[in-house]
Amino acid sequence: MVVNIERLFSKRANRLRSSEIRELLKVTQIPGMVSFAGGLPNPLAFPVDVIHECIEKIFKKGDIREALQYGTTEGLTQLRGVLAERMKNKKHIDCEMHNIIITSGAQQALSFAALCFLDPGDTYLTSVPAYLGAIQAFHALEANCESIPMNEEGIDLDSLRRNLERLRRTGVYPKFLYTVPTFQNPSGETMSIGHRKELLNIASQYDFVIVEDDPYSELVFEGKEIPAIKSLDKKGRVIYISTFSKILAPGFRLGWVIASKEILDKFILAKQAMDLCTNVFSQYVAYEYINGGYLDKQVENIKELYKRKRDIMLDSIKKYFPPGIKWTIPKGGMFIWITLPKNIDTRLMFQKALAKKVAYVLGEAFYPEGGNYNSMRLNFSYSDDDSIREGIKRLAEVIKQELSTKFQQDAFPPEGV
Numbered sequence: 001m002v003v004n005i006e007r008l009f010s011k012r013a014n015r016l017r018s019s020e021i022r023e024l025l026k027v028t029q030i031p032g033m034v035s036f037a038g039g040l041p042n043p044l045a046f047p048v049d050v051i052h053e054c055i056e057k058i059f060k061k062g063d064i065r066e067a068l069q070y071g072t073t074e075g076l077t078q079l080r081g082v083l084a085e086r087m088k089n090k091k092h093i094d095c096e097m098h099n100i101i102i103t104s105g106a107q108q109a110l111s112f113a114a115l116c117f118l119d120p121g122d123t124y125l126t127s128v129p130a131y132l133g134a135i136q137a138f139h140a141l142e143a144n145c146e147s148i149p150m151n152e153e154g155i156d157l158d159s160l161r162r163n164l165e166r167l168r169r170t171g172v173y174p175k176f177l178y179t180v181p182t183f184q185n186p187s188g189e190t191m192s193i194g195h196r197k198e199l200l201n202i203a204s205q206y207d208f209v210i211v212e213d214d215p216y217s218e219l220v221f222e223g224k225e226i227p228a229i230k231s232l233d234k235k236g237r238v239i240y241i242s243t244f245s246k247i248l249a250p251g252f253r254l255g256w257v258i259a260s261k262e263i264l265d266k267f268i269l270a271k272q273a274m275d276l277c278t279n280v281f282s283q284y285v286a287y288e289y290i291n292g293g294y295l296d297k298q299v300e301n302i303k304e305l306y307k308r309k310r311d312i313m314l315d316s317i318k319k320y321f322p323p324g325i326k327w328t329i330p331k332g333g334m335f336i337w338i339t340l341p342k343n344i345d346t347r348l349m350f351q352k353a354l355a356k357k358v359a360y361v362l363g364e365a366f367y368p369e370g371g372n373y374n375s376m377r378l379n380f381s382y383s384d385d386d387s388i389r390e391g392i393k394r395l396a397e398v399i400k401q402e403l404s405t406k407f408q409q410d411a412f413p414p415e416g417v
């Protein structure tokens with residue numbers, strides 16, 4: 001007899017959603033496709049020779065057997081030590097080694113935030129558009145999401161206050177607010193220092209935690225670095241999450257969390273049950289990478305590469321896109337956000353774009369409640385320079401075609417409409 005396995009799945013398993021981005025990664029494999037979809041670092045940004053050297057060092061020092069052994073759940077002591085130093089010096093975050101744990105990517109840390117703070121029916125806040133992977137992690141925990149729109153200062157604080165008051169009147173007290181304050185995924189926008197400070201005040205007034213997801217702030221192309229929200233936090237109200245994915249290689253699956261002892265203790269228990277410890281070999285490589293002084297130089301190389309790609313994408317957009325389209329000008333990171341005229345639906349346009357061999361992520365994917373059908377996210381870090389020019393040219397043709405079809409439909413609606 002065939003087992004009716006569906007009947008046995010948990011409610012949670014049935015809530016798990018597929019990620020638009022993960023699905024779209026298959027598209028990058030299609031020959032000739034220019035993919036602006038996945039948020040992938042450029043493979044040329046992987047410091048392969050340095051990684052080789054770091055691995056040789058591990059052998060030379062006689063550390064290889066430890067590097068192949070299980071490790072502590074908190075993470076490799078020496079890696080946490082050099083990270084604490086770096087976070088203190090670069091980000092002005094007041095932390096010591098014991099305030100940091102190493103996770104299997106930032107994504108795992110987001111899952112821990114969900115697991116440790118959200119019961120079914122609880123509410124969390126996120127600025128929107130929001131990183132899809134976070135929405136996916138939080139959604140799995142059967143929590144309710146309240147979306148707060150972003151604005152030119154990073155987050156609409158008036159809307160946040162109004163929503164908090166409305167929720168309070170119905171007895172709802174959100175557990176945390178999720179934000180990527182610097183070179184946000186997907187919009188490329190950065191939260192102002194004033195808004196960071198005010199957000200902390202509001203969090204304190206309404207008693208919720210801030211989950212600050214910060215994978216991109218090292219990749220700054222222009223302008224001054226803005227302090228991490230965590231660096232302004234004197235009360236242990238911020239969970240700071242970052243990753244080696246964009247400054248070393250995502251294949252290592254290494255992230256880290258800085259938070260209060262109470263929060264880290266819970267995350268460690270969650271991690272024990274989930275995967276015991278983070279990949280130990282990767283942690284040894286990352287330690288040698290920082291300790292050997294390679295990281296700063298590599299960050300400079302990545303910044304130069306991505307700034308060039310951003311400029312090529314922006315120049316091509318200016319050159320080829322028809323009038324009536326808006327786009328963000330990110331000062332760092334990996335993404336540009338495009339807003340098309342209201343009558344264009346990027347969902348309906350998507351297959352036409354694929355037919356022309358160019359891919360993007362639908363803006364809708366970054367809104368937990370859907371909507372914003374006239375937007376899309378473009379990644380500029382992954383493609384080679386000529387492909388960026390060619391891909392934007394193709395996308396422009398698709399958009400022009402769509403605009404002229406809409407124009408005709410609006411001018412000559414089918415009978416009976």
Ligand code: PMP
Pocket residue numbers: 039104105106107108131133180185213215242243244245250254255
């Ligand atoms: N947060 C954000 C905002 C991201 O963009 C990403 C990856 N694109 C992640 C978390 C997950 O990163 P990691 O590879 O460290 O799991």
Ligand code: G9A
Pocket residue numbers: 021022037038039040132133185
């Ligand atoms: O899911 C991945 O491969 C990471 C990329 C995230 C993104 O595209 O935002």
